[in-house]
Amino acid sequence: MQADFLSDRLEKRQQSGLSRQLKVAGTLIDFCSNDYLGLARSTALKNAIRHLDDAHPAALTGATGSRLLAGHTQLADEVEQELAMFYHTESALVFNSGYDANIGLLASLPQRGDTLITDELIHASMIDGARLSYATRLRFRHNDLTDLEQQLQQPRTGQAFVAVESVYSMDGDLAPLTDIVKLCDQYHAFLLVDEAHATGVFGPQGEGLVVALGLQERVLARVHTFGKALGVHGAAVVGPALLSQYLINFARSFIYTTALPPHSLLAMQAAHRFVQQHREPQQLIQAHIRNFQALIQEYLPDTHWTDSQSPIQCLIIPGNETCRQAALTAQQAGFDIRAILSPTVPAGQERIRICLHAFNTPAELQALIHILQQASQFN
CATH class of the missing domain: 3.40.640.10 (Type I PLP-dependent aspartate aminotransferase-like (Major domain))
Known part of the structure; x- marks a missing residue:
């Protein structure tokens, strides 16, 4: 039995520009994941888990x-x-x-x-x-x-x-x-x-x-x-x-x-x-949030950001295609950030969603801000 209705529904999703695909994480600088403290990549935590397993x-x-x-x-x-x-x-x-x-x-x-x-x-x-x-x-x-x-x-x-x-x-x-x-x-x-x-x-x-x-x-x-x-x-x-x-x-x-x-x-x-x-990762992420917001004020004062005090920082770029192109500019420069499009968010509230992490460096934050200066030109 051919499930043609599945193809029809997928084609409509594709035509709307909202098709989802699984994508293996590459080698881009991570400003996308929810690994805020960097523990998913922590060798120390991995060893601690192994030690409990052995016990x-x-x-x-x-x-x-x-x-x-x-x-x-x-x-x-x-x-x-x-x-x-x-x-x-x-x-x-x-x-x-x-x-x-x-x-x-x-x-x-x-x-x-x-x-x-x-x-x-x-x-x-x-x-x-x-x-x-x-x-x-x-x-x-x-x-x-x-x-x-x-x-x-x-x-x-x-x-x-x-x-x-x-x-x-x-x-x-x-x-x-x-x-x-x-x-x-x-x-x-x-x-x-x-x-x-x-x-x-x-x-x-x-x-x-x-x-x-x-x-x-x-x-x-x-x-x-x-x-x-x-x-x-x-x-x-x-x-x-x-x-x-x-x-x-x-x-x-x-x-x-x-x-x-x-x-x-x-x-x-x-x-x-x-x-x-280990309190250092939490202290680092809080410092990165403060530093990133200071960089926004210095280099991107006229852009529209959500009111965030958390590691999730969002640059509003209305329009699905416009927002997608802005995210692509950052990705081509080596930064893994993603466009969040409507209907996931309301139309007109499309945004680039940036997640800060304890393992990101001040130099990476600075470089990302400069790339966002270019990306924001799509707005």
């Missing part, structure tokens, strides 16, 4: 089943206890990825009769989780506290939940968490925060923006992912012990999937211990 010679290669069947181990308990301590909370529940964690959390926590209020720019994984929930869903304009309050004032019968990211992946800006927490307290709503792009970068030891602001006791659930700044894999939902017990019983993306293998758990453990013992 657990009896560990199986695979998990052998879901956590509720054969896949739960003493090692999983140990890692979750360490994660709870690291993130200043009662408990942590490991999921296979940040996507699985957000799906499980948002699909199971708000029930029929409840209200789920989400920032309009939350990640696709949170959107997909919200779609699976039977709760009434409302949206508020991005980081707009007035609009959020108006949504919280809507009549409701059940519980209210507010879902946001602490650092937004397409703009790099921060949620006004302190003010959002105040509104949630005022209107008796529970706050859910995706800390994917804040983990490892913000907080005294990389615990995320919620801990950096001292709000951990006032946030019901946080999702921390480990495949970005921490350089490994997996994720955890952290919060009260009662929350973990709830998710074990109701989160389908936890219940019905094979657990992570022991090696992944040991890698999580090693990465969290590593960032506690």
